[in-house]
Amino acid sequence: MSNDNLMSDKITHWIRPEIRALSAYHVPDAEGLIKLDAMENPYTWPDDMVEAWLQRLRGVALNRYPDPAARALGQRLREAMAVPAGQALILGNGSDELIQIIAQAVAAPDRVILAPEPGFVMYRMIATFCGMDYVGVPLAADFSLDREAMLAAIEQHRPAVIFLAYPNNPTGNLFDSEAMAAIIAAAPGLVVVDEAYHAFADASFMPRLGEFDNLVVMRTVSKMGLAGLRLGLLAGPEAWLGEFDKVRLPYNINVLTQVSADFALQHRDVLEAQTAQICRDREHLWQALAALPGVTPFPSRANFILFRVAGDADAVFAALKAQGVLIKNLNPAGGPLAGCLRVTVGRPEENAAFLQALQSAIA
Ligand SMILES: *Cc1c(COP(=O)(O)O)cnc(C)c1O
Numbered sequence: 001m002s003n004d005n006l007m008s009d010k011i012t013h014w015i016r017p018e019i020r021a022l023s024a025y026h027v028p029d030a031e032g033l034i035k036l037d038a039m040e041n042p043y044t045w046p047d048d049m050v051e052a053w054l055q056r057l058r059g060v061a062l063n064r065y066p067d068p069a070a071r072a073l074g075q076r077l078r079e080a081m082a083v084p085a086g087q088a089l090i091l092g093n094g095s096d097e098l099i100q101i102i103a104q105a106v107a108a109p110d111r112v113i114l115a116p117e118p119g120f121v122m123y124r125m126i127a128t129f130c131g132m133d134y135v136g137v138p139l140a141a142d143f144s145l146d147r148e149a150m151l152a153a154i155e156q157h158r159p160a161v162i163f164l165a166y167p168n169n170p171t172g173n174l175f176d177s178e179a180m181a182a183i184i185a186a187a188p189g190l191v192v193v194d195e196a197y198h199a200f201a202d203a204s205f206m207p208r209l210g211e212f213d214n215l216v217v218m219r220t221v222s223k224m225g226l227a228g229l230r231l232g233l234l235a236g237p238e239a240w241l242g243e244f245d246k247v248r249l250p251y252n253i254n255v256l257t258q259v260s261a262d263f264a265l266q267h268r269d270v271l272e273a274q275t276a277q278i279c280r281d282r283e284h285l286w287q288a289l290a291a292l293p294g295v296t297p298f299p300s301r302a303n304f305i306l307f308r309v310a311g312d313a314d315a316v317f318a319a320l321k322a323q324g325v326l327i328k329n330l331n332p333a334g335g336p337l338a339g340c341l342r343v344t345v346g347r348p349e350e351n352a353a354f355l356q357a358l359q360s361a362i363a
Contacts, residue, residue, distance in 0.1 A: 018128050025125065033326040034353055036344040039169075039197075039304050041225035043274045043347070049267055056263050057256070066255040073258045077233050080265045081219055087209045088238040090245050093252045095196060095220040095232030096122055098244075099163070102192065102234075103130040105247045106160040114159035116145060118170060118330075118337050120194065123163045135159065139336070143171040143298060147179040151186055158188050165194040167201050170330055170342050172300030174203055184212050190240065193217050197302035199224040199275040200282070209236055216240060223303055225271045226264055229257045278303050282345045288355050294362055306330070308339045311362060317341060319361035325354050 012020070030037065045053070070091050083089055092098035099122055103113065107130040115123045117136035127134040137153045140146045145164075154162070162183065167174045184191045191214055193205040198219055206217050216236030221229060231253065234241065264271065286305055289297040294310030309316050313331035320327060328342040343354060 016131075018131075022125070022128065025121075028326065030326050033321070033324055034346065034350050035326055036346045036350060036354055037326045037328045037342075038227075039223050039302070039344045040227050041223070041271075041274055041278065041303070042350060043225065043277075045267075045270060049270060053260065053263050056259055060255055060259050062255065064255070066251050066253060066258055068250045070253045070258050073231075073253070073262045076262050076265045080268055081233065081235070082206060083235045084207065084209050087235050088241040090234050090241050090248060091253050092232040092234065092248070094222065094230040095194065095218050095234075096126075097230075097252060098218055098232050098234045099123065099126050099192075100129070101244050101247045102161055102190070103127060103132060105244050106189070107132050112157045112159040113161050113163070114153060114157060115163040115165075116150065116168070116175075118143075118168075118333065118335070120163070120165050120169050120196075132160070133157075139168075139171070141336070143168070143173050143336070145175040145179045145183075147176075147182060150179070150183050154183065154186050154188070160189040162187050162189070162191045163194055164191065165196065166203070166205065167197045167301040169196065169302065170304075170306055170328070170337070170340075172298055172302045172304055172306050172342075174201060174301045177203070177205075180205070181208075184215050187214055190214050190216060192234075196220050196223055199272075200279055200303045201301040203301070206235065213237065214240075221261060221264070224275055226261060229261050229264075231257055231261050275303075278345050281348055281351060284348075285343070285345055285351050285355070288351075289358075292355075292359060292362065295358070304342055304344045306340055306342045309341065309362060310339070313339045313341055316358070316361045320354070320357050323357035323360070325357045327354070 074089050078089060092101060103126045112133045112135050113123060113127040114135045116139050124134045135153060135157050137149050164175060164180055195204055195217055198204055209215060209217060216234055218232060218234050220232040282300060286297050289295050289305060289307050295307055297305050297307040317329040330337040330340040330342055
């Protein structure tokens with residue numbers, strides 16, 4: 001037998017079947033394209049702010065391990081994110097890592113992670129990585145939370161963890177807060193409210209920490225303009241977070257991220273002006289999409305808009321790309337996302353280029 005066949009036998013034997021069945025998380029190459037696919041903030045910083053940041057980096061001791069508890073940054077985040085007094089905080093290498101830490105802490109055979117669908121794909125993927133079962137509960141046709149279906153699924157599956165993205169990705173809407181409170185009250189385990197898009201939403205469960213013994217709130221700095229730093233945070237009761245902190249690798253937040261995020265949050269008026277601009281441009285973009293024949297945008301409280309096209313969505317996506325505009329094609333997911341595409345709100349000139357390309361793609 002050839003070496004290749006021997007290796008393939010070993011892989012088939014040792015790599016778990018559910019991992020072999022996965023396809024890797026695909027990030028398309030955006031080289032040379034207008035990049036409106038990944039919910040990034042399109043704006044950079046003023047020159048004097050960049051200079052002040054580089055000055056701060058000069059003082060960083062790269063030869064030393066970072067502060068394992070990232071105390072200075074933690075304090076800055078408490079203030080910037082209005083974490084209620086008395087609630088604990090842990091940080092992750094992106095909120096993706098926090099999802100992984102939570103799953104690792106609860107994982108056992110036959111245990112369930114539950115989330116509404118369509119939703120954020122990492123909940124399902126990380127459940128699989130950790131050997132857990134995943135249950136997706138369909139949203140209603142308008143992408144609102146199906147309260148009765150959620151409560152029935154909770155009763156049936158007794159999930160260890162429920163993830164509720166608020167606003168939801170890829171749909172962009174905010175779920176009804178009363179329905180969420182009913183779900184938190186009915187859940188036998190932990191409920192994670194994932195507020196990745198908080199900067200654009202004007203709604204939060206952060207002030208409600210302490211009202212429930214099984215609620216934690218997750219945020220990230222990615223969508224507000226610091227995606228390259230990889231930093232997420234989880235706020236909630238010390239009793240839960242103390243357990244999660246044991247699973248966290250000691251130096252998960254590197255020293256460049258600690259210093260840079262602290263600096264950026266010190267200047268968060270700049271980031272807040274950018275996110276406010278994005279919210280205004282979201283409204284213009286939504287109106288422009290609604291005015292196009294055969295295009296139906298869904299309401300958004302995030303920095304992206306999901307929309308359905310009447311024709312062949314794959315062809316529209318390809319035509320946009322051929323014209324130099326990269327968005328996200330959700331048509332392959334099928335079901336309620338059939339015919340759907342998702343565009344991130346970019347700079348006004350990028351949004352205009354997207355609209356022009358879309359107009360010609362559907363003509
Ligand atoms: C983007 C996103 C995240 C991941 O954020 P990172 O902090 O960049 O890992 C988490 N949840 C939802 C719903 C997201 O859309």
